[in-house]
Amino acid sequence: MGGILSHLAGIEEPEVLVLGITGKQGSSSSRLMREFGTRVVAGCTPGKGGRDVDGVPVFDSPEQAVRAFPGINSAVLFVPSRAVLEATRGLIELGIRFVVLTADGVPTHDAIRVRVLSMRSGTRVMGPNTVGMLDTEGYLFGMIGGRGRWARENYTPGCVGVISRSGGLSQLLGAFHCRRNLPGPGPDGRLQPLWGDDSPGVSAVLCTGGDPVPGTTMLEAARAFQADPRTRVIAAYGETGTSQENDLAEAMLRGEIDKPVVIFLGGRFTRPGVAQSHAGAMIRSESETYEAKRAALEKAGARVVDRPDAVFSATASILGLSRGPAEA
Numbered sequence: 001m002g003g004i005l006s007h008l009a010g011i012e013e014p015e016v017l018v019l020g021i022t023g024k025q026g027s028s029s030s031r032l033m034r035e036f037g038t039r040v041v042a043g044c045t046p047g048k049g050g051r052d053v054d055g056v057p058v059f060d061s062p063e064q065a066v067r068a069f070p071g072i073n074s075a076v077l078f079v080p081s082r083a084v085l086e087a088t089r090g091l092i093e094l095g096i097r098f099v100v101l102t103a104d105g106v107p108t109h110d111a112i113r114v115r116v117l118s119m120r121s122g123t124r125v126m127g128p129n130t131v132g133m134l135d136t137e138g139y140l141f142g143m144i145g146g147r148g149r150w151a152r153e154n155y156t157p158g159c160v161g162v163i164s165r166s167g168g169l170s171q172l173l174g175a176f177h178c179r180r181n182l183p184g185p186g187p188d189g190r191l192q193p194l195w196g197d198d199s200p201g202v203s204a205v206l207c208t209g210g211d212p213v214p215g216t217t218m219l220e221a222a223r224a225f226q227a228d229p230r231t232r233v234i235a236a237y238g239e240t241g242t243s244q245e246n247d248l249a250e251a252m253l254r255g256e257i258d259k260p261v262v263i264f265l266g267g268r269f270t271r272p273g274v275a276q277s278h279a280g281a282m283i284r285s286e287s288e289t290y291e292a293k294r295a296a297l298e299k300a301g302a303r304v305v306d307r308p309d310a311v312f313s314a315t316a317s318i319l320g321l322s323r324g325p326a327e328a
Contacts, residue, residue, distance in 0.1 A: 073097050
């Protein structure tokens with residue numbers, strides 16, 4: 001299987017443990033993951049061991065789950081924000097190599113500790129505050145797609161790798177690249193198909209999350225797509241706050257990322273010190289402003305577009321599929 005996870009975490013065949021599987025979000029998301037093709041082999045909720053959720057056995061602790069299923073190498077957490085640090089620490093100690101943190105509101109100092117632990121251990125963490133990731137090889141971690149059947153039908157294999165700090169934009173940029181005859185602005189300004197029945201499709205969709213300290217940055221996600229032979233274009237959603245887009249631009253200038261990058265930047269009218277949308281979008285320095293990030297990305301050769309829908313026409317232009325202008 002492999003796919004993007006082999007480049008992110010060195011995992012070829014993910015076997016997944018879901019923490020908080022008996023809760024509403026955990027049970028519904030586990031069902032989605034399994035319907036998409038993910039091997040969810042066990043769940044964990046303290047005090048509810050011995051039960052099952054749709055046939056998936058539930059244990060009282062991750063330790064019990066790993067003893068029963070030694071092949072577990074990945075985990076998705078649906079736990080309260082203040083439980084994220086200790087839960088992640090325990091999973092890292094068990095040798096879990098990929099962890100997805102869906103919780104919003106994780107204290108920043110906890111997120112910093114998670115980041116340090118993951119870097120020291122080599123465990124790849126995605127999130128917090130993420131909808132997860134999806135690979136068209138046939139696995140999904142988190143909440144992308146809503147329902148398994150919808151996700152299978154609307155995320156089709158292709159050559160566009162999607163990176164986003166937003167959950168909603170992760171799904172929009174992913175699914176719309178898979179739409180046949182996707183409409184976009186033509187030379188005369190009228191809508192027309194940007195491509196025909198052969199849509200570019202996606203290799204994978206990675207949501208890095210909207211918090212100030214992500215477990216996986218945009219650059220780290222781009223490195224995975226750079227190594228992924230399926231991916232020809234990286235389509236991204238970035239925004240003000242943090243240095244993630246700046247770091248990506250520097251890597252492009254160094255030649256570390258040489259695949260085409262199309263990016264829509266949010267936060268054009270965000271004022272410094274004002275929380276807008278994601279917690280990580282707050283501007284704390286001049287380099288974190290929209291203007292600074294756009295200038296850095298354009299200098300590096302990224303195609304920065306002014307509207308989310310222009311990502312698709314720019315991608316079509318790069319791939320030679322365009323029937324209209326690259327951007328309108």
